[in-house]
Amino acid sequence: MDFVELIAEVSEPSPPKEAALELLQRSREPALALQLFAAASRIRDESIGKTLWWSAGISSMMPCHVEPLCTYCTYFTAKSFPLDELVASVKAIDELGIRHLHLSGGTDFAGYDNEMSDAVHAIREVSKIDIEINLGPSFTRNGVRRLKQLGVSSITSSLETFNPQVFAKAKPGDSLEKRKALIETCQDEGMPVRSMILVGLGESEADRIDHLYWLMQFPHLYHLRFSRFMPYAGTDWENHPRCSPWEVARLVAVARLLMPHVDLGLAAGNSADDIPLWYAAGGGNQLLGASVSMRQGKSRKTQPGETLIPVTDRVALVSRMEHIEQFVRGLGRQIAAAVPHSY
Numbered sequence: 001m002d003f004v005e006l007i008a009e010v011s012e013p014s015p016p017k018e019a020a021l022e023l024l025q026r027s028r029e030p031a032l033a034l035q036l037f038a039a040a041s042r043i044r045d046e047s048i049g050k051t052l053w054w055s056a057g058i059s060s061m062m063p064c065h066v067e068p069l070c071t072y073c074t075y076f077t078a079k080s081f082p083l084d085e086l087v088a089s090v091k092a093i094d095e096l097g098i099r100h101l102h103l104s105g106g107t108d109f110a111g112y113d114n115e116m117s118d119a120v121h122a123i124r125e126v127s128k129i130d131i132e133i134n135l136g137p138s139f140t141r142n143g144v145r146r147l148k149q150l151g152v153s154s155i156t157s158s159l160e161t162f163n164p165q166v167f168a169k170a171k172p173g174d175s176l177e178k179r180k181a182l183i184e185t186c187q188d189e190g191m192p193v194r195s196m197i198l199v200g201l202g203e204s205e206a207d208r209i210d211h212l213y214w215l216m217q218f219p220h221l222y223h224l225r226f227s228r229f230m231p232y233a234g235t236d237w238e239n240h241p242r243c244s245p246w247e248v249a250r251l252v253a254v255a256r257l258l259m260p261h262v263d264l265g266l267a268a269g270n271s272a273d274d275i276p277l278w279y280a281a282g283g284g285n286q287l288l289g290a291s292v293s294m295r296q297g298k299s300r301k302t303q304p305g306e307t308l309i310p311v312t313d314r315v316a317l318v319s320r321m322e323h324i325e326q327f328v329r330g331l332g333r334q335i336a337a338a339v340p341h342s343y
């Protein structure tokens, strides 16, 4: 089939999975990828608009209790983020003009219902910021209900990879089924859902398409983020290949055709340097402008484009807003402080 016709077929509602896979595979050829990216960008502009917007992240919120820990991970923590330092961090994010925040990490199958309800209560004392929560499959149905009643904007359940063998190798103490079940629970409870794909763990292109098709069944899925595998020294995966940005960009473009109204973001393993290709491939529209972690104290060395803002004796906020704004201006686009109404 002609490539333009294939793009048109996959852009129709409920396209055959085989067509989406063929589109992804044939887009390895750069000249064809450019056609796909143009279609995906047009769909993005028409579906969710041309204005990008800020979010911020606070990570390492809770101890990770999966046993054994994921074999690629270096960012788990053994301690909870103290509430007073959490509140101070949220105030610092507010002062940057960011109106949207996600709290993330780690996982406990026994549940973090109470801990995260307490965290949301504490934040609500000082801020109206929109809150998203990502602590893996750490919430019961009642926990989802409580967080919804507290006005939490969404819960994230990242499947990371849809291939059960790859999942078992990368996350031997974790549960793909529990992660899927949390998305199903959120859908039942009318709680908006966010999810993530970790590209480059060794999954096939067919696995990636299966992953997208499984997620497409959930009308409450409103944000899907794409991590790009980074091998870290000292992990079992230190010799596994770094994922190419080309793999992520092509998958984002196919995802845009399949789920035009879903925000498609960049997650771990990507940097500001990935923004132009991501955006050209139909990604959008949320940007991570600032982040806080107990693991990035005041002594953390900044990278080019980062500003370190001390929050407490132990915690610092890292802002990348100016740097990212410059990149986005170069794309002829603007970034708004406001969160889109659809959120």
Ligand code: SF4
Binding pocket: 064, 065, 066, 069, 070, 073, 074, 075, 076, 077, 105, 106, 107, 136, 171, 174
């Ligand atoms: S569940 Fe998340 S934080 Fe815990 S070990 Fe795995 S990747 Fe790391």
